[in-house]
Amino acid sequence: MGIRLLTLVSLILTSASGYAIANEAACVALKKQDSGPDLTVISAKMVAADPKQQLPPFCEVIAEIKPTAGSNIGVVFRLPEEWNGKFLGIGGGGFSGNVTLSGAAHGLSKGYAVAGTDTGHPSSSITDGAFMIDRPGHVNPIQLDDFGYRSIHLMTTTGKALVAKYYGRQQARAYFEGCSTGGRQGFSEVQRYPEDYDGVISGAPVYDLRVQTSGLFRLQALRKDTDSLVTYQQLDLIHNAVNEACDAADGVRDGIISDPLSCKWDPAALACRPGEEGPTCLTAKQVAAVRQSYDGTKSSAGKIAAWPLMRGSELAWGPRSIGGTPDNPLGQNYALSIRYLMTFLYGDADHPWKTATADQIMSDLNASPVVKAFQSNNPDVSSFIKRGGKWLMWHGLQDPGPSPLGTIEYFQAARKATSQALNISESDLGDKMRLFLAPGVYHCRGGPGPDQFDMLSAIDTWVDQGKAPDSVLATKANSDLSRPLCPYPTAAHYNGEGDTKSARSFSCH
Structure with missing residues (x-):
């Protein structure tokens, strides 16, 4: 069924923002349609809204991608009824991918079509790497490629095609967000597949085995x-x-x-x-x-x-x-x-x-x-920057796992290599890639510092309006503590007056 006919059959309403609102029939129909040479849809069903979790109704598509013999990449696409016109890929942690509803919830609540993958193995354990070993002393190259970089890329390309098929139009923007292994996956996308995303958020990235x-x-x-x-x-x-x-x-x-x-x-x-x-x-x-x-x-x-x-x-x-x-x-x-x-x-x-x-x-x-x-440490990201990509990195300063020093080292190396490749000054990259350090924050979350911040809205504003974030508001759950997160190498300093728990009393310099 062509996109034009699918649009007439399945798209019956239009949201106030101008984007289509799809119905249950369109969702279920995804199971029956030709999804492409590598993607097989296993199930497609509508999921009711959950007001307590601030989740809208959405179409949940569970599928498999098999790009080569021995590869079986599980993917889940969650397509909200009221779509904001944008695509969001999410990353995993440790040895695990991320196909959970909780991982998709933030993006779904904002109207994003959200894609997640199990990175080629079904285990949700962040510590179980047994899938990587096909015999004693030998890492399976198929599983390595799937886990290392291929799964996120194929999740993205097939996800975009499915989004276009479901809504009758391509996404206006595509973003990726992840922390830890998800941070590394963002690095991989920027370095290996610069065409996949318009904006990438990489938190506490495990970008090399140091x-x-x-x-x-x-x-x-x-x-x-x-x-x-x-x-x-x-x-x-x-x-x-x-x-x-x-x-x-x-x-x-x-x-x-x-x-x-x-x-x-x-x-x-x-x-x-x-x-x-x-x-x-x-x-x-x-x-x-x-x-x-x-x-x-x-x-x-x-x-x-x-x-x-x-x-x-x-x-x-x-x-x-x-x-x-x-x-x-x-x-x-x-x-x-x-x-x-x-x-x-x-x-x-x-x-x-x-x-x-x-x-x-x-x-x-x-x-x-x-x-x-496996590693994603190539500092030359000029291809991503050249096509207009924006890259937001962040790291908790008191992270006891991946060190913020490693992220700082990479950020500095990337600024140098990329500016040389593009023949521009490093300062000119400031509106294209930025690093934010979060004082008092542990690995991805936790710690005495404010660890709640909306990087997705920051990257969206950056890409859509061209305004690089000069600070990002950080808050702490069940607390009135807030701070501005500042672009490296600036940091938040108390202004000398005002509430010491309030971000308004601090400035980046």
Whole structure:
């Protein structure tokens, strides 16, 4: 059935914004139509509105994409009855894709047609990378390509075609938003497929495997032996001491260290005196472990193997390096970093890690063809910028996983390489790509800082109106705390008067 005939049959109303409102018949009809050589629609049904969740009625399409033998990429498209004319792709986390309604909810509530994918495997576990290994010591190249980059791209191209078929017109704009693995997927889209999106939001991006090497060497430092591991009570002690030393640097004491890079507090300040022991001080081995966590780890050639942990992030170390569960006694760094890394490097999630050295790991990482297929660290994004693309990166400054320093490093490299490729100054890229750092925010969310912000509206305004965001309002759930997030290298500073909990009392400079 051609698009013109489909339009006459299935599009019966028009919204106030001028975009079509499709009905149930049009939704169900998607199951029966030829969807293209790679896409097979499994089900298509209307889902009723959910006022409590602020969700409109929408057509939910569950489909499969099989671009090559051995590949089976699951996708879910959610097409709102009152469409704003725009397409939104969403990213996943860890080893998992994202086909959840909760992941699509924000975009749906704003009228976007939202696309998600399981990245080629149905498991929703962020720590289970078993799908990547087809035999001991070997990573399946088909699954690698699907997970690494192919699934998001094909989700996007088939999703756009389905949107045009359903609504009778192509999308006016296309955006991608993701954090963590989703942040890396945004990097991949910008670098590999610059035609896919008009605007991309990449939060806390795991764009290379130094995120995982960092987790490995941080765990080594804090678990060198039983005497090196600090307790939760000692983490409170350290965090309080750090705040006492550095919290007021931005002009107000609020439990948020806005510039952790300028904070030089040394854990030796809490060293136990002779004859002293217990939770109110740190032993010599604990001082060394905490100091190494702040300093990071380098190979003998000076290459970063573990990014420094930011001062002010201490309360987030516990679940990653100290705490655990009976199934995962070593904490999240073991599950999310070490097993993840060993899967990619050696095709064996249980490859020995306790004695691994920075020289060995970084050498194997640089030599691995698997890593080259996975990482998204090409700094030249001139093709994306040249066609008018806008790129908004953001990162929590106290993220205990992917380091904001890694994102800063990439952002600076991308500005340099892209400006050279386009023969323009780096300052001219300011209205095309920006980085926002979120003080007091952990990995994608959480922490003492305000961690709720609407980057989707910011990128939409940027693309539609050409106005780059000079700040983004950040708030905190169940709190009256708010702050402006500022484009790097500026930061929010207290104006010297007004409510210290209000963003209106702060300026970016």
